[in-house]
Amino acid sequence: MWAETSVFYQIYPLGLCGAPRVNDGILEHRIKKVEPWLDHIVRLGANAIYFSPVFQSDTHGYDTRDYRTLDCRLGTNSDFADLCRSCHEKGIRVVLDAVLNHVGRNFWAFQDVREKKWNSPYKDWFHISFDGNTAYNDGFWYEAWEGHYELVKLNLRNPAVADYLLECIRFWVSEFDIDGLRLDVAYCLDHDFLRLLRTFANDIKPEFFLVGETLHGDYNQWVNDGMLHSCTNYECYKGLYSSFNSMNLFEIVHSLKRQFGPEYWTLYKGKHLLNFVDNHDVTRIASMLQDRNHLPLIYGLLFGMPGIPCVYYGSEWGAEGQKQAGSDDNLRPAFDAPEWNALTDQIAAMAKAHRESPALCFGDFQDLVLTNRQTIFQRCTDGQRVLVAVNADSQPYRAWFDPHCAQAVDLLTGQTWCFDGGCELPPYSVAYLCCQ
Numbered sequence: 001m002w003a004e005t006s007v008f009y010q011i012y013p014l015g016l017c018g019a020p021r022v023n024d025g026i027l028e029h030r031i032k033k034v035e036p037w038l039d040h041i042v043r044l045g046a047n048a049i050y051f052s053p054v055f056q057s058d059t060h061g062y063d064t065r066d067y068r069t070l071d072c073r074l075g076t077n078s079d080f081a082d083l084c085r086s087c088h089e090k091g092i093r094v095v096l097d098a099v100l101n102h103v104g105r106n107f108w109a110f111q112d113v114r115e116k117k118w119n120s121p122y123k124d125w126f127h128i129s130f131d132g133n134t135a136y137n138d139g140f141w142y143e144a145w146e147g148h149y150e151l152v153k154l155n156l157r158n159p160a161v162a163d164y165l166l167e168c169i170r171f172w173v174s175e176f177d178i179d180g181l182r183l184d185v186a187y188c189l190d191h192d193f194l195r196l197l198r199t200f201a202n203d204i205k206p207e208f209f210l211v212g213e214t215l216h217g218d219y220n221q222w223v224n225d226g227m228l229h230s231c232t233n234y235e236c237y238k239g240l241y242s243s244f245n246s247m248n249l250f251e252i253v254h255s256l257k258r259q260f261g262p263e264y265w266t267l268y269k270g271k272h273l274l275n276f277v278d279n280h281d282v283t284r285i286a287s288m289l290q291d292r293n294h295l296p297l298i299y300g301l302l303f304g305m306p307g308i309p310c311v312y313y314g315s316e317w318g319a320e321g322q323k324q325a326g327s328d329d330n331l332r333p334a335f336d337a338p339e340w341n342a343l344t345d346q347i348a349a350m351a352k353a354h355r356e357s358p359a360l361c362f363g364d365f366q367d368l369v370l371t372n373r374q375t376i377f378q379r380c381t382d383g384q385r386v387l388v389a390v391n392a393d394s395q396p397y398r399a400w401f402d403p404h405c406a407q408a409v410d411l412l413t414g415q416t417w418c419f420d421g422g423c424e425l426p427p428y429s430v431a432y433l434c435c436q
Contacts, residue, residue, distance in 0.1 A: 001229060002048075002093060003180065003209045004272045005361045007303075007351045008310035009046035011037075012280045013054055014061055015332030016313060019073035022059050029075040034083055037313075038090050040338035044316060045351025048093040050182050052280055054080060060328075061097070062184060063104030063150055067168040077175060084176045093179040095209060096172060100165050101188045102144070102151040105136070110152050114138050125161050127153055145185065156193040166200050173204055186212025186222055186231065194227040211274050223271055233273035233307060235259070240277055240301060241285065244294040244392060249375045252301065253367050256377070260306045260365040268306075269364070275307040277315070280332055284312070284321040292318070293428045296346045297390050300430030303350035304379070304388035306365050311351075316344045346412075353411035353432050359384040360432070369399045374425060376401065386411065387433040391425035398424050408433035 013019075016037075017030035031054070041049065053061025056069045070080045084094050103110060109122035117123075117139060118130055132141025134149050145151040154161055172178050181201075183189060189212070201208040211230040212222050222228050236259070239252035259268045277285040277298050289295060295318060303309050314321075317339040321330045354360045363379030363386065370376075373393040379386045387408065391397045400422040407418045411432040417423055425431070 001207050001209065001272075003207075003211070003230065003308055005355060006048045006093065006308060007044075007046045007355055008048045008050050008095070008274065008308060009041050009044065010050045010052065010276075010279060010310055010312045012052040012061075012313070012332045013074055014052070014071065015280075015329075016334060017074060018334035019071070021329065023057065023065075023071065023073060025072060027072045027075070029079050031070065031074040031079050031083055035086055037338055038086055038092065040340075041092060042090050043340075043348065044311070044344065045348050045355060046311060047091055047355070048095060048179070049087060050095045050310065051097060053097045053099055053184075058104040058106050058150070062099050062102075063106075064099050065104055065106045066108065067165070068171055081176050084178065088177065093209075094176065095180040095182055095211070096176075096178050097184055098169070098181040099184040100154065100156070100193075101185045102153045105150055105152060107152065113140075124155060124158055126155055145188065156190040162193055162196060166197070169197075169200070170204060173208075179205070179207075180209030180211065183210065183212040183228070186228065187214045187217070191221075191227065194222070198227050219268060219271075219273065223268070223273070230272055230274050230308060233259075233275050236273075236305070236307075237276055237282075240298055241288050244298055245288075245290050247392065248372050249390070249392065250370060250372065253370050253375055253377065256305055256365055257367060262364065262366050273307045274310055275302055275305060276310045276312065277302055278312050279310075280312070281323075281328065282331070283323040284315055284319060284331065286315065286318045287320040287322050293394070294392060295343055297392055297428065297430050299343075299347050299350055300388070300390055300432075303347075303354045304360060304377075304386075304390075304430075304432060306363070306379070309351070309354060311347065316347050317341050318343050349412045350432075357384065357386055357411060357432070357434070359386040359434075368403075369401050371397075373397070374399065385435045387431075387435065389423070389425055389429075389431045389433060391427060391429045394427050396424055396426055398422060403433075403435065405435035408435045410434075 017033045056066040056071045057063050109125050112122050113120040127143035129141045143153040210228045212228045214231040215234045223231050239255040243249045243252040358381045359379040363381045367377045374391050374397050376389045403419045
């Protein structure tokens with residue numbers, strides 16, 4: 001599967017392109033603003049873009065009106081097809097945010113129900129009771145996503161709904177040649193529908209990638225041979241920033257051992273979860289970390305740990321953004337152009353090392369050295385062995401351990417490290433040591 005050796009880059013188009021938060025119905029070709037970013041993304045070392053919602057919606061993209069039409073605030077289907085074509089020409093795969101659990105109140109089928117009530121042929125597309133009501137006073141009650149009544153839950157057990165959604169996906173492949181889907185709130189999706197979707201994906205395009213948004217619990221219930229290829233690793237997202245802020249690297253290493261360690265009970269060995277340090281729903285990592293010296297280090301763990309790394313647009317140069325109650329606008333800003341600085345240089349080196357290293361893409365996980373402020377763990381395949389070494393302290397640290405090799409080359413810098421019963425880690429450092 002191509003995604004297993006990829007580095008993802010997430011773009012929230014309505015934000016990046018500066019679209020109005022509420023759909024004003026005015027056609028503007030803002031999606032073309034993404035085109036100049038493609039060279040930046042390639043230079044960064046990413047080879048897959050995950051686009052947050054792009055289809056016609058009421059506000060933020062997750063309240064879909066029309067699954068087959070690009071949001072007028074972004075442009076036309078032709079505009080987006082041109083962008084996807086440019087992505088592929090530059091070797092970038094395209095993954096779309098598929099919001100299949102719910103729709104907006106202006107979705108055409110729900111509009112029909114609001115007008116015709118019981119007589120609508122689409123009343124069974126949703127979970128409706130004509131004996132109740134909501135604050136919108138439609139004259140009926142309906143199930144919404146987590147109580148947000150602007151998001152109307154679809155009845156995925158209705159074959160007509162399932163067929164409609166699959167045909168929309170077929171249209172996306174035909175129209176835009178997409179390579180996969182990120183399934184919004186996958187933890188809410190009906191499991192039988194996910195199995196149907198996986199069968200459909202297997203048939204529609206070779207290695208069509210399915211990654212689901214999941215929070216906590218056993219990821220195996222969604223990521224398996226019959227359902228999704230991958231899911232968002234929120235367990236390790238929390239462990240990453242919390243470990244640095246509390247100066248307790250035991251937290252993230254415990255999660256990694258639990259997920260991928262050598263023990264027989266390891267939960268996700270052989271699976272490739274989608275890893276991230278921030279995204280469109282959470283405070284940007286530059287605003288989350290208490291010590292900005294830890295920014296390169298947290299990315300060092302992101303690209304060194306098992307799984308598929310994903311970078312959120314703007315965070316590669318340290319853009320800040322604090323999540324606020326009732327609004328995620330600060331997390332989804334417009335930028336005039338991509339920026340490049342020392343942090344971006346470091347992330348680009350990590351992305352290159354990750355993509356080119358079999359051990360970092362497929363290797364097992366074993367911790368070798370662990371303190372509150374330092375960690376060295378091993379990623380190993382039959383043909384390569386890489387030690388990921390992180391020192392989060394402001395002081396040098398001498399790590400005493402048997403590396404089982406005399407020297408190693410740092411995949412990030414090309415420098416040779418010679419071992420003498422261990423190695424010395426500089427302050428605030430990360431290294432990917434390929435043993436020789």
